[in-house]
Amino acid sequence: MSNNSLLIIDDEESACETLSDIFEDKGFSTATAFTGREAIDKAKQGSFDVALVDIRLPDMDGTEVLVEFTKKYPEMACIIITGNASLQNAVNALDKGAKGYFIKPLVMVEVILRVEELIEKQHLQEELIKHRDHLEELVSERTKELEEKTTQLELANTKLKELDRLKSMFIAGMSHELRTPLNSIIGFTGIILMGMTGELNEEQRKQLTMVQSSANHLLSLINDVIDVSKIEAGKVEIATGTFDVAALTWSVMDSFQVAVAEKKLEMTIDAPKKIEVVSDERRVQQVLVNLIANAVKFTDTGKVAIKVRERAGTVEVSVSDTGIGIKEEDIEKLFKAFGQVPIKGRTKEGTGLGLYLSEKIAELLGDGIRVESKFGKGSVFTFSLPTTGTSG
């Protein structure tokens, strides 16, 4: 820290005193030395901002003091004072690190100005260093803060992911439990409806059939929820085996005959007799059921056409309909959980989990589901599975 302190080195006592008086008047603290030795000792004891060094000293050359000072105290500025002017001396002194050079007799104003100038410079320098250090400190503080935040965020993130997984596992487990009593409801309803416990009248049969269909609906919802939570927890099991996807498609289609007839729709299938694939039959069935159920559900007139065809190492299955269609801007909604497109004058049927699940499954088994649709005209949903070869 500079404190406006001055070390005056001159073998002439009177010269020392004059300089000292003038600078003390200006608010400097000063110290004086008459020999080189003394100067070096004084500099060792206290720190000075500026040293005025007379070249001619009784014990040594002033330049030696200069060299010693610039080496030991680089912050201290040295000004050389000399009695005999020679350009060589001046150049020499400046070379050795002097910050000024004055010839006796001194023009005091110049000396004062130079000293003040040097001190001012030191102040600025110190200020600069202080700012630089502060900046570095700030930067490292911020960096530390950011690093801490990042670790905290990472931790929170892993916690959240774990919680999400636990949530999904909980829902899967819970839903699994819900199925047991539901299974009894479905079973006993079936027994009574079969007449195994005695004759039923028409109304009893009608109402019990409603109980049965509601229970079945609830069961399929629970199964969907289990699947969704398993998929979200990354715990879905895929059981691969070889099976005939053409035969599977035929049989799924068959299960929709009644529904299609009720709506007076036409349903066609265009598929080879046999195409073997290595995939998960139950899951493929699930996707097929969802797609055909949707096609039937969202078509009021016209037809549902199912196509199965082999294509360079894959089997492509498509379900197209002449139904209500989907607007371009609504397409992305379809594959979201509970994503449904409300249509004026249509009652809501279903939950909106079908396509979400089907898409996830189709992604696990192949490369997802593609949709092409024209609003008011109809839609085509397509997915594909890798084949293994034998077909015919």
Add this chain to the structure above:
Amino acid sequence: MKRILVVEDTKANMYLIGFVMKENGYDMIETTTGEEGVELAVKEMPDMILMDIQLPGIDGIEATRRIRESKADGEIPIAALTSFAMTGDREQALKAGCNGYIEKPIDPKTIMSEIEKFL
């Protein structure tokens, strides 16, 4: 009269299966635990076993394995009772020595024909 051992821990399910079997002229031996299931299989030598998978104590998979390991096994047909979403159960059941599986919910209309496939 054919005798079928049913290992099932849910009372209502047991009653349902028992009801349908009685109607169809089958004899039912029942137990709610896998451990007792293994014992009864060895002692009673039923014509077939219906084995629930989720059981208290040892599960249906372990019980099947123990029956298969026992000397008195006699290759009794074992059908696992599984739920649709539990794909893993089916595979494990087959690996443990089940001959097949019957899916829950038990459909009274089809349960007997499914059982008959194993006899």
